[in-house]
Amino acid sequence: MNILVTGGAGFIGSRLIERLLRHEHAQITCLDNYNDYYSPHLKRENVQAFAGNARVRMIEGSFTDAAAMRALFQTNKIEYVVHLGGYAGVRYSVENPFPYEQHNVGGTLALLEAARYEPVRRFLLASSSTVYGRNAVAPFQEDAFLGTPLSPYGVSKRAAELMCLTYLDLFRVPVVCIRPFSIYGPRLRPDLALTIFAQAILDGRPLPLFGDGSIRRDFTYVDDFCDGLEAALTADGVVGEAINLGHDEPVSIREVIAALERALGRTAAIERLPERPGEMPVTHADLTKARRLLGYSPATSFEDGVARFCEWFVRRAQSIT
Numbered sequence: 001m002n003i004l005v006t007g008g009a010g011f012i013g014s015r016l017i018e019r020l021l022r023h024e025h026a027q028i029t030c031l032d033n034y035n036d037y038y039s040p041h042l043k044r045e046n047v048q049a050f051a052g053n054a055r056v057r058m059i060e061g062s063f064t065d066a067a068a069m070r071a072l073f074q075t076n077k078i079e080y081v082v083h084l085g086g087y088a089g090v091r092y093s094v095e096n097p098f099p100y101e102q103h104n105v106g107g108t109l110a111l112l113e114a115a116r117y118e119p120v121r122r123f124l125l126a127s128s129s130t131v132y133g134r135n136a137v138a139p140f141q142e143d144a145f146l147g148t149p150l151s152p153y154g155v156s157k158r159a160a161e162l163m164c165l166t167y168l169d170l171f172r173v174p175v176v177c178i179r180p181f182s183i184y185g186p187r188l189r190p191d192l193a194l195t196i197f198a199q200a201i202l203d204g205r206p207l208p209l210f211g212d213g214s215i216r217r218d219f220t221y222v223d224d225f226c227d228g229l230e231a232a233l234t235a236d237g238v239v240g241e242a243i244n245l246g247h248d249e250p251v252s253i254r255e256v257i258a259a260l261e262r263a264l265g266r267t268a269a270i271e272r273l274p275e276r277p278g279e280m281p282v283t284h285a286d287l288t289k290a291r292r293l294l295g296y297s298p299a300t301s302f303e304d305g306v307a308r309f310c311e312w313f314v315r316r317a318q319s320i321t
């Protein structure tokens with residue numbers, strides 16, 4: 001199995017590569033441009049687990065370069081693509097929308113073009129739960145009314161999905177659009193609430209809480225999510241589908257803080273800030289399709305997942321002081 005993982009140095013990509021290496025016939029190409037959306041140093045740390053592995057080809061470059069992607073597919077005889085690379089911040093996209101169009105839409109197009117001329121067995125797109133907009137009804141069903149996304153990030157993922165479906169239609173690129181819901185775990189990105197809260201609690205600083213903490217997110221542990229991705233690489237009947245990968249148990253931000261307090265053994269100080277406009281009150285994945293097509297069954301409780309995240313977070317914090 002020759003697998004290209006884009007965004008392989010990121011939070012999810014690096015974890016997926018570690019797990020794919022458990023399959024002895026897996027040959028991985030890890031592509032990342034180590035951009036500075038967050039510290040490239042963290043991304044270099046992420047790849048340490050496999051960078052020296054003979055079955056992993058490490059490539060530093062951008063998938064927005066269509067000619068380079070076509071050459072890469074040809075030279076490395078890519079059979080499977082897991083396209084996790086991209087700009088991932090929802091909030092940042094509201095202030096700086098251009099990289100989202102360039103990397104998430106344009107970059108996906110460049111990869112699809114490569115797959116058009118160098119056919120692959122499967123092309124998984126990491127889309128997002130943010131394709132569901134304000135008028136979508138929770139729990140979100142993939143094929144129900146999506147509404148208008150609330151951020152340029154959500155739009156970029158919806159556009160990437162549509163581009164994938166058009167490339168399936170026109171050129172038989174075997175795409176699957178995976179919609180992740182608030183993935184968390186060790187190596188979590190520094191821009192996400194769990195990381196920001198955990199750091200504030202460890203530092204004894206007040207953590208910023210926007211609104212009353214009642215909004216709920218369908219937090220999904222990274223290994224459960226990777227189980228779903230791996231299943232989607234080979235499952236029958238999934239090409240052309242959009243599939244939610246969530247946990248089906250939304251947790252409020254207040255509950256997140258309480259779980260972190262328990263896992264870290266400290267009490268959080270809270271700085272209340274005004275509610276931010278444009279937040280979905282709840283994200284909640286309907287998993288009927290994922291269960292049926294992928295045998296997906298997220299097994300990690302939020303309490304256990306937060307404990308594992310905190311264990312990693314504290315160990316890392318100690319190693320750098």
Ligand SMILES: NC(=O)c1ccc[n+]([C@@H]2O[C@H](COP(=O)([O-])OP(=O)(O)OC[C@H]3O[C@@H](n4cnc5c(N)ncnc54)[C@H](O)[C@@H]3O)[C@@H](O)[C@H]2O)c1
Pocket residue numbers: 006007008009010011012013031032033034035043061062063064083084085086087088103107126127128129179180181182183184189
């Ligand atoms: N983490 C979540 O909760 C979540 C939720 C929904 C969707 N997603 C999607 O899943 C994917 C992975 O998310 P993550 O949290 O691991 O993010 P991440 O930022 O840690 O990883 C993305 C990686 O893509 C790389 N990248 C960006 N543009 C690139 C380009 N042009 N060429 C090569 N590499 C490039 C970045 O350097 C980064 O290492 C993203 O596409 C994200 O939008 C994540």
